[in-house]
Amino acid sequence: MAINRQIRLRSRPVGMPQRDNFDIVDAPLPHAKDGEILAKNLFLSVDPYMRSRMNEGRSYLPPIPLNSTIGSSTIARVISSKDASFKPGELATGYGGWEEYSLYSAPAVRKIDVKLAPPEAFLGVLGMPGATAYLGVLDFGRPKPSDTFVVSAASGPVGSVAGQIAKIKGARVVGIAGGPEKCRYVVEELGFTACVDHRKSTFAADLAHVCPNGVDVDFENVGGSVLDAVFPLLNDFARIALCGLITRYNDGEEMPGPDLKLILTRRIAVEPFIITDHRHRIPALLRDISEWVSEGRIKHREQVFEGLDHTPNALIDLLCGRNFGKVVVRLAE
């Protein structure tokens, strides 16, 4: 019998996930039914939102059931197809899981063009993170030329694209990242005006120093003490494009947020968004990003872990901020 190795959620993490919250199991290889594709996963995605789905309770996505495979965007090669629009051997991206093979519903899968970028980039800048960044800038951050646009997790797959698009829109872009290496990358490679290291004890003062005209847009990926440093700098009519709160995904508790009186007196709009609420927009968003990538106006970086077994550790690294660029796991060539 053909085998499909999978990573399943054994138990719900409390705080930071541990290796033993996950099982690696050998499952039987499934068969494609009408309208389905069986594909071999070449790359798996590792994203912060996955941690949220490991908790129970109400959120924007249902919790991952215990003993089921972790869902994940993937890059995959078609093995067998029961749909006229896909042939064996074709490369595509879809929503599969942390497993060697996934079954996909054909209409939900999109072919990729590796002449544009390496396959793993379709999980980052040319995938959901890139579309998230662009939607957040366009609809929620809405930077005007010469606005000061601050983005946290600035070297990550969402933050790096958000900042580069804000720059294209004429904003003055300031990044926030963890450690000197990421900050250097954000300024020297991505071309942000400045990048401030949130691990330094002088972080809040450093941020104020590089935002002499205050902050008009906060593209928020992090929360916690990072947002606490941005908040007092927000100008009247600032927008918080609330995309993620990675500091909060490990905790189950509620925590107080920023003062509503300041939000009112400064007319700061707090605008949360999730890309999957805007699915119909994704193709158009990715078309623009593809163009910018092919013109070299948007740069991207992936960090590749090798082998299915390392996937849980890749997530843990990501949640600790040890990643540098979009985290993917390579399963096969």
Added chain:
Amino acid sequence: MAINRQIRLRSRPVGMPQRDNFDIVDAPLPHAKDGEILAKNLFLSVDPYMRSRMNEGRSYLPPIPLNSTIGSSTIARVISSKDASFKPGELATGYGGWEEYSLYSAPAVRKIDVKLAPPEAFLGVLGMPGATAYLGVLDFGRPKPSDTFVVSAASGPVGSVAGQIAKIKGARVVGIAGGPEKCRYVVEELGFTACVDHRKSTFAADLAHVCPNGVDVDFENVGGSVLDAVFPLLNDFARIALCGLITRYNDGEEMPGPDLKLILTRRIAVEPFIITDHRHRIPALLRDISEWVSEGRIKHREQVFEGLDHTPNALIDLLCGRNFGKVVVRLAE
């Protein structure tokens, strides 16, 4: 020499204003210069935002300087005019102050039609509070038919109009008010589906009970424990139209707000607004409201204090929630 009695800010209140934070002084009557009108104030307005302006520090309006007259919307009769568009004897509304006579810049003054409503209504439903309510419903709350729309301070000049307009837009409207008399008025006179008394110990449970499908719009005028009861009921994609926080105007401290993780996972948009940012919209907003008032579709209620000397107490009553309807002070017929 003709005298103009004025109420001036003697000292900045700490917490609830006291009578001795105010001076009543006799000032000389000013003279209209070109483009100006001197008018006798018949009614003064008393509004929660005035308390905010008595504090120092950054807000959406500059602080009232010490020893200067408290600014206020007024209904006034023209005494002398250096502008061709106004004649002595005409009734108008403008931004004057807590004083017997004010000088007005003619372009900032609007004539009123007392056939439509009594003059004091032009400080409430047909003035800034009404326009605030309508703007907040249209642009920020955006209720859809059958949405549950909750509004706090529901018997007040903003809340009562907001709720009645939301009802016109097809929403299911639930009010929050202090005490059984106001709650009865909101349901029986204004026609809200329900009104919950925030002074009862069972308030949060009562509110949940009358919102079985959760809350889609919170039109927030109050903050504090009132908002704390609404927040857990908010549905995915709910909007908080953040109009006021009367519980907070007496305190100088910052206070934590609602959990951003809940705001993100439920995609709750927090949208603060101040009518003066949208000045150009006011005439059109008031045209619609005037029509609804003349058709009897929007009801209104004013509470009239008599005499300039009672103006500070009227504000204190308002901040304690002892008012019932739009608070105005009558100075003359």
